[in-house]
Amino acid sequence: MAQTPTIARGGNSSAPARGPRNRAARTRRLSPRAIPYLLLVPCLLVIAALLLYPLVQMLQMSFQEVGLRQFRARNPLPAEFVGVDNFRQVLESELFWTSLRNTVLFALVAVTMTLVFGTLVGLLMHKLGPKMSIFVVVGTMAAWAVPPTAQAIIWKWQFDADAGIVNWALNLLPDWLSQAVFGRADWTGQPWLNDTLSIYFVLVVAVVWASFPFIAVSVLAGLKSIPSELYEAARVDGAGAVRTFWKITFPLLRPVFAVLVVLSMIWDFKVFTQLFLLAGGTNMPRDAFNLSVWSYVEAFNPPADMGLGAAIAIVLTVILLLITSVYVRQIVKSEDVR
Amino acid sequence: MSPTARKRLGRVALNTAGVAVFLFAVFPVYWMVATAFKPNNEIFTTDFIPFPLDPTFEHVERVFTRGVAGHSIWRYLLNSMIVSLGAVLVGAVIALLAATAVARFRFRFRTSFLILLLIVQMIPSEALLIPLFLMVRRLGLYDQLLGLVVINIALTLPFSVWMLRTFVAAVPKELEEAAWIDGAGRTATFWKVLFPLVAPGLVATSIFAFITAWNEFVFALTLINDSGNFTMPRALTFFIGQRSTDWGAIMAASTLMTIPVMVFFLLVQRRMVSGLVAGAVKG
Incomplete structure (x- = not known):
């Protein structure tokens, strides 16, 4: 060219x-x-x-x-x-460790679940008949298209303490089962968005729901590019579904997975909108902060300290750029920029 | 069990899984729309009411007439439209020029420019919030839609160039060479040959940029204070943190915000995947 x-x-x-x-x-x-x-x-x-x-x-x-x-x-x-004062303040703050922990753990859990679920749905879409496959693709598109603000609001509503559908559904469980698994039978009025752990549980659900369609459709696009002879050969040789995936699909789609992992990491590491809205804005419990929210609150909530906010943002950016370099290298290697 | 029976059972299992995935994806969206059309006594109940028994437009009407945060939702839809369209129109011109440069010319620093594009795409916009806030304030654009337009141009530009360049590169050079031989000048060749062929790609790229700008929340939260200048995502937060939430109104407003995105989304979905994982998926 x-x-x-x-x-x-x-x-x-x-x-x-x-x-x-x-x-x-x-x-x-x-x-x-x-x-x-x-x-x-x-x-x-x-x-x-x-x-x-x-x-x-x-x-x-x-x-x-x-x-x-x-x-x-x-x-x-x-x-x-002031030299490294801001950074010292960041590192000495107990909020640093909680928000770093929240950021990293959330990213790990959300990325893993999104990728596993998205890949499974992608494989399912590939296996289904043409009509059923389009039906599922269009359905997942609905979740994918919802703006982040609306995502937060939709899930906030479903997890509402009094009129939320989740508490209604949990009440349907037979009392003995609910008692044995969760230690309670009555879920009416259960608040989901008050303490850090359950806020993050709802956040994971919301983020996985909104981002698995992208993974699924990307995996589906990748699967369509793999020649079917390979699968026929595997079948003739008597390979099972799991073995076929790890020996054929995964190696061939490795570059796709590499990009998907990195993109998901980037998105989930800096999640702001959904967390901010689900947890109730600047009034959210401080130990539910992640790095993005903490930086925002320090910089814009009175007493505003923009230097401190910037130092937190630098920490987040450095983490993200380290992850990103993998993505950039992958793209540069694939000759796309030459 | 006979092989055919087993095969049929497998089919049933697969289709059941397909339906389950469909429901998981669609139900929350359906629930938003259904709630928007339920009267309050069907919303604030511990019972499960699968669809509006007594459908009503009261919430939709309320967000239009009585409004949210002091203004009719028209105002916010209009503000969002101004910000998104403004950013897309200016951004598309800049992106098309840059995409033409990288797809049609060989020059020094071309690779460096592409790598720069990739890297700036990865800078978390949340991290730029503080300096951009100060810059916007210094320029006197705080609390103005123009400030959001400028920010959204910057947020969408790197990806737009990245996506658009593949569309420009896909137009066969022979067509332009033919126009060239026929005596058309550089400008005429661009407008008469390249532009019409790139137009579909430009539309797809612009829709993507539009969705990004339409959904943008963090800057709308920080750079706008006067509720008359709220965009839709910012207006929705008005409900958050209130003691008793007006779920009917908030669902009506969310539905109104989601509709344009959903329509656009179905139009560009295919190209978006190829744009995001460009370089990784071959063929």
Whole structure:
């Protein structure tokens, strides 16, 4: 693809001989070598001004004291350099360990469950007849399309203490079973969104529900690209379903899984909207914070401490960039950027 | 058991699993819509009422007439529309220029640019919240829809370029070369040949960007204070943290917010998967 001359290179040695005069004149006016750079200028400006510059600024702020005194209307103080004070404060805060624990554990559980369930549904979609397969794909699309704010609201409603359908369904369990498994028979009025563990339980359910369709459809797309002869050969050789998956499907789809794992990690590590809304906004219990919410609360809730918020965000970004480098390498390796 | 019977049993099991997955995915959405059309006595009950026995438009009507947080929901739908369309229209032009550059030209730093795109896509937007908040305030765009438009352009641009470049690359170069030989200039070739062929891809990319901007919550929460400038996701949070939640109204509002996304979603679903896992899925 790189070797064939493109129209865009019209100004190179071969072009003037090919076309009418006026074009040669036009290309002389604007050096063709400059064209791609000119086309990139607006995009680069946006990226530089709104993504890279803020990133640098955030790094700078994490070493500064940027609080109320810097924002008051009358003679605001300049931001003061405080060295690693913010980071020390982050590491010494007991909120750091709870929110780091919440972030990491939630990501691990949610990513694992999303991937396992999504893959199983993808395999199921592949096995089903054509009509049934489309039926399931369209159904999962409904969950996938719901905006994150609405996801939170939908699940908040289903887990509502008094009129929620989950408590109604749990009440249907025979009393002896409910008693034996959960130690209680009556679920009416059970609040799900008051303590950290059950908030995260609901969050996992909501996130898995909203993100398994993407995994399932991606796996389905991958499965369709595997030649069916391989499966026939496996069947002839008497391989079972599990063995077929690990020996044929998984190795062939390894690159797809690599990208799916990393994307899910990124999404689940920084989950904000769903957690923030499910747990009740800034009034949520402090030990339910994850790193994103904690950073937001420190930076924007009075007394606002933006330097501290920035330091927390830096910690989150570093973790994410480490994970991301795997994804970037995978894409660069697959020759897609060359 | 005979082989055919076993096969039929397997089919039944698979289809049952299919129906179960369908119900798991669809039920919560159905429940949102059903609640939006139930009268309050069917909502606030410990009984299970599978569908509105006495369907009512009172909640839908209420969010339009009496409104949410002091304004009719029209206002928020309109605000969301302004922010999303504004971001998409400007973003699409910028993305198309950049995508043409990387898909049609070979130049130094091309690979570096693509890697830069990948990396900025991965910066968590939540992490940029604080500096962008300060920047927006300094520019006098705090509490203005324009501020959200600008932010959403930045949030959607890297992915738009990434997705669009595959569409530009898919247009055969021979077509442009033919126009070139026929004497068409560079601009004419772009508008008459490349643009019409890339248009479907541009629509798909724009819809994706639209959905992202429509759903954006964190910046709408931080950069907007006046309820007259709330977008839909921000307006919905008005209900959260209230002592007694008006579930009928909140479900009506959520349904209204979800409908446009769902329609668009069905249109671009296929391309979205290929865009996100581009490079990993071959063929």
